[in-house]
Amino acid sequence: MTVLEKLHKYSTCEIADALLKLGNTPWGGYLADIQMWSPDFCSGETKIIGPAYTVKVGNMVDKEDDNAPTPSQHFADVAPKGSVIFISAPPGFKNAVWGGLMSARAKTLKVQGVVVDGRIRDLAEHRGMQIPVFAQGHSILSQGAFLRPSEIGVPATMSTCPVVVHPGDIIVGDLDGVVCIPRDQLEKVVVxxxxxxxxxxxxxxxxxxxxxxxxxxxxxxxx
Missing domain, CATH: 1.10.287 (Helix Hairpins)
Known part of the structure; x- marks a missing residue:
């Protein structure tokens, strides 16, 4: 049995307890204020466990962000199989940064699920596809007029707490919430x-x- 398979036995609460006791991980790795929206709202047996594939989106009108690189491919097209897509949006925006078409692409690529530090839309489509999607909230507004994808595969700091998600960190999500396990803490967390x-x-x-x-x-x- 692999380490990730062993991790399936434990809830996000138990994992956060372990990280708090082990120290060196702010907030026990808790990605604050993120909830399950699909396939159900904060209920059921759904659990995602996989390495983080990180995406940052930037403010369309923020001049300081003008020099940020623009990915040559849409970030949803290059998500690795088995990964958990983690999207970091700037705080304060009311538009979604993930929608039903992107969930369709993620499903075909066989990703574990999606975690959004921000908002999502098209709830019925995500739920119809039974793809796990976690987010701060939802919206009816699209991404394009407000935000743009800026960086892929870089560390991303949560907007609600001091937790940094690094590419390859292990993200676990269930009906209680979402936790990020630093790669060097994985074995210790399981023990x-x-x-x-x-x-x-x-x-x-x-x-x-x-x-x-x-x-x-x-x-x-x-x-």
Missing amino acids: YCQKHTTIDNHCMEDILQGATVQDTFKKRRGV
Whole structure:
């Protein structure tokens, strides 16, 4: 079983707990305020796990961004198979940066899913294709008049927290939210989750049998 296959057992909450305990990862890798919009809204068994394929979009009228490189291909056309597309949009914009046509392309390329630090549109199309899409929110406005793709395969900082997503970092998303695991922390995260998820399972059993949270934590966690 590969490391990524082992990771499927654990929720984003458990992974964030591990990253917080291990240290050196701001906010436990939590990509704040990102929610699942497709195939369902924050429900179901959907989980995405894969290496980040990063995309930054820039402000069309920001003169400081005029010198940013423009990709020669549409970013949705070159997403690697099995990747998670991570799109970083500047804060404050109300338009979408991902839509149904791009989800159709992502589906044919067999990407794991899409995570947008910004807005999406065409909810019915994403859900009809059953493609996992996570985002801050949704909109009816398109990208073109406001933003443009500027860089692919570069580190991208979340607009809502100090987490930086690097190309190849492992992104995990489920109904609770999205977490980014730095590549050098992956093995340690799995080991931590294996140990502490077992402890928490015992805690749940004790509490359901009538034990108090305080006594259970003292017994099982030593706190």
